[in-house]
Every structure is written in C-alpha cells, then in structure tokens.
Amino acid sequence: MRQRRWIELLKNYDCIIQYHPGKVNVVANALSRKSVGSLVAIKGCQRRLVEDLRSLHVHIRFLESRALVTNFRVQPNFVGRIKALQKNDLKLVQLMEKVKKDSKPNFVLLDDGILRFRTRLCVPNDGDLRRELLEEAHCSRLAIHPRGTKMYKDLRQNYWWSMCQQVKAEHQRLAGSLQPLSIPEWKWEHITMDFVIGLPRTLGGDNTIRVIVDRLTKSAHFLPMKINFSMDRLASLYVREIVRMHGVLVSIVSDRDPHFTSKFCHSL
Structure with a gap:
C-alpha cells in the first residue's frame, strides 16, 4: 500500500525514474551505517553474584563446614515481616479476635499465625512494607513494568489490604473487539x-x-x-x-x- 500511494502521487508528474545501484550510492550507505573506529581502551567490570542475589531479596547462609554453595532455595522475606507487623496493626488484631470467634467467614488464621483473607496475606498498615510490595510488583526483573490494573491483578493474587473506593483499579467490563477500517483500493473513494x-x-x-x-x-x-x-x-x-x-x-x-x-x- 505504501508503494501504491507513491505511484498515485508520481503518476501526475511527467518524470523518468532511473535505477541507481546500491553499491554506487555511497552517500546513502554512509548515512545508514555506523562509523567503524578503532578501540582505544576496554575496561571490564566484574559483577558480583552476591549483589545480583541481593537485588532479588535472596538470603545466603554459609554452613560451618565452609563447603562450596552448590544450590540454594529462594524464600520471600515478606511473609515473616507481614507476620511480625500484623501484631502491631490494631485493625488486624481485632480481625484476628473475630476470626477466633468465627464471626469473620472470609478471614482465616492458620497454624503459622498469619491472618489471611481467603488465601491472600493480609498486609498491615505499614507504609514501608506496602511501598516495597508495590515496587516489587512494578520494578522487579520479572514484572516488566506493568500498568496499574495489571499490577493490581498481580498483587491481589497473594496480598490483601483495605483501601479506599476512590483508588480502585479499573473494574469496568472489557471493551469489545476493534473493527478496523478496510484498506481503500483507489484514491478519493x-x-x-x-x-x-x-x-x-x-x-x-x-x-x-x-x-x-x-x-x-x-x-x-x-x-x-x-x-x-x-x-x-x-x-x-x-x-x-x-x-x-x-x-x-x-x-x-x-x-x-x-x-x-x-x-x-x-x-x-
């Protein structure tokens, strides 16, 4: 279609199109190719494995035998922090008491002592913790910077905390399939x-x-x-x-x- 548009434009002019071989067109080649220069110096930087693991919130524990680390298991540290901070949140403490009296059917308190909304962890009202959860869902290497609605759907699979109705994510029905316009076959139709x-x-x-x-x-x-x-x-x-x-x-x-x-x- 792009060539057809050019043909429709050029046919109104009395012109002769002359082919110019690409190998002869040195000006275009110079503009479209990167300049090749000599390497003056190169500096290598070794990235430490510990720094990469630290960015993933992975904790490494060395054994007393000082043997080489051959495998490790990744465990998120948010669960322990959530459990500790739940005891400092007054609303969550009140919910725990109601759960023990079976007055909150959607909330459960398992053997690990962590309050959950169905299967999701109840996040206490701690600004630093919630900020880290949001950054992990948006800026981590596995998140690829999703939009607000996608990030909300990812977080709500594992976490729950009360929020205002004014900051809810998009909850309207999905839009219908787009109907693209057909490509015209002739000009000014x-x-x-x-x-x-x-x-x-x-x-x-x-x-x-x-x-x-x-x-x-x-x-x-x-x-x-x-x-x-x-x-x-x-x-x-x-x-x-x-x-x-x-x-x-x-x-x-x-x-x-x-x-x-x-x-x-x-x-x-």
Missing part, C-alpha cells in the same frame, strides 16, 4: 471528515476549517467556513469542492456529531 473550530475570525468572517482527508493518499482539502453554516450550505460546499473534483465517494468516516449523522446526510 473513502474519506474522513471533521471540523477545526475556535479559530480567529478572518476578514471574510470565517472562523472554522472543514478538513476532508483521503484515506489512501492522505491528501486533504481545508475548506474555510463559518461555525454557523446551515446544513444546506455545508452540503453545497461539499458538492462544489469535493464531488466536483473527485466524484461521488463510497464512504465518509466522521465522529458521531449530529451534523454528520443526520442533518448533513439528509441534505446530501
């Missing part, structure tokens, strides 16, 4: 149309531009007009400037403005 309003008034009193763009070649007409043009005058302007030059079009794409959806179409 399918166009788009819109208005640019709020412009300074000209000497002739015009303060609006009607923009009509061909979807294939992207060539456009910019028609000055007044904002208070009637539908009959808009239709007359469309016939005089567009239909006269390009013929009757197949489709017109516009927004859901009432001028386009009803009055303008009836005027045509």
